[in-house]
Amino acid sequence: MTLAWTATEMMTVVSARALRSTDVCFVGIGLPSAACNLARLTHAPDITLIYESGTIATRPSVLPLSIGDGELCDTALTTVSVPEMFRYWLQGGRITVGFLPGAQIDRFANLNTTVIGPYDAPATRLPGSGGAPEIMTHCGEIFVTMKQSRRSFVQKLDFVTTFGHGEGGDHRARLGIRTKGPTRLITDLCVFEPDPETKEMTVTSIHPGVERAEISDATGWPVRFADTVAETAMPTELELATLRDLHTRTRQAHGVGG
Template sequence: MSRGDATDSDESVDYTDTELMITRAAQELRNDDTVLVGVGVPNLACNLAKRTHAPDLQMIYESGTVDSNPDALPLSIGDPVLATGARSIVPMYEGFSRYLQGGRVDVGFLGGAQIDKRGNINSTAIGDYGDPTVRLPGSGGACEISSNAHRTLIIAPHQKRRFPESVDFVTSPGYLDGEESREDLGLRGGPEAVITDKAVMKFDDDGELYVETLHPGVTREEVQAATGWEIRFADDVTATPTPDADEIRLIREELDPDGVYTGGGD
């Protein structure tokens, strides 16, 4: 869905919801960050950041490639293109033990079927665990990422079924019952932002989500209607910065020219 246009100098730029999510996620990344990343939107966000404001960003993929610089879009974490220009290729075990559990990963990207108001993620089961309505794929490496990365970024469509007040099952811990409960368990870091197709949300000092920015054309009422609890808005809530012409060119011409993850392409 096209959300309108961004302005780069005098040039009007059309963009989609997905492209806005990619560019906003990229802005959360800092130069010199080490990021544990998968495919899809997180991969596009990391590669966009590396080509713009964070040239020294280092990407680690779950398959074990360290400091990858893929020259084409990877279609899975096992895609051989991830070995392109990589500093090293290690067993998956070492990627999780030495790098992630060892505290060497700054940022992890996550998503899930449910995300609650404290950033807890469910990718295990909808409904009762013993007799679920839907059995989901499970954690994979998500629990390890959420427990050990210094910051986690969550990307998901903004739908009421995805944002209940409390998840049915905590697959990947956010701030649990509050920020102190995470610290009590000895977990590193915590979720830093939730980026959706409607808004960017951050966490307050007690580990509860609030809306920091609204995407252009999105109202508070739309966000509230798509959220399963009475969500708070920042006192100075502003519009989410929109993509510029160079970011859109990089996404469409270099990072995902066939629209595999953005839905564009020729």
């Protein structure tokens, strides 16, 4: 049979598949939250989901609009304060994987969520750092999820909000960072992984129906493709049905129609 899916659904499904049942995952709002809960509802039932509002091992039946919705606390194993979350749990090294978005990303998966334009006179003021800089350095590894475009996949960031692989190579290690940093960049077109030596984000899997030229056209630097590039497996009927159910329940719960 033929299944139809949107680019966002593809991104969410691929992100969910990257998670394991043994992971302790620091979850961001939006697509990461959908992906983490999709994983929990399909192949990773024992995954521990942590939101920075302090909820540990939460099992929401609908997706939160914000990082601290009551649903997260009601379904959590325990809820700790925000200073405790950042000090004992994140800095304490208890979290295996974090999901981050960005407004801009460069080829070494450094992220900008602060400003477009100069800091003192920005063309667009973005929300800022939030937890991202320390999530990036303290989680065991990081998955980044972003839709690709030349506006967001840029040669040079306007502001380095969050340090990914820096200038590449051993830059993380030189700063004393012992975690892996960005190990996957999941987009609406493909999956990038860091080159083992240079740490440049390199295409390792292309989503069904996507051409290499589309990826290059949507990227502000010359894209590198790995020697062997896989085709991403299509979303399964179970993955799509579970994800759509989750979104339907969420829209109803947030009072914005079914």
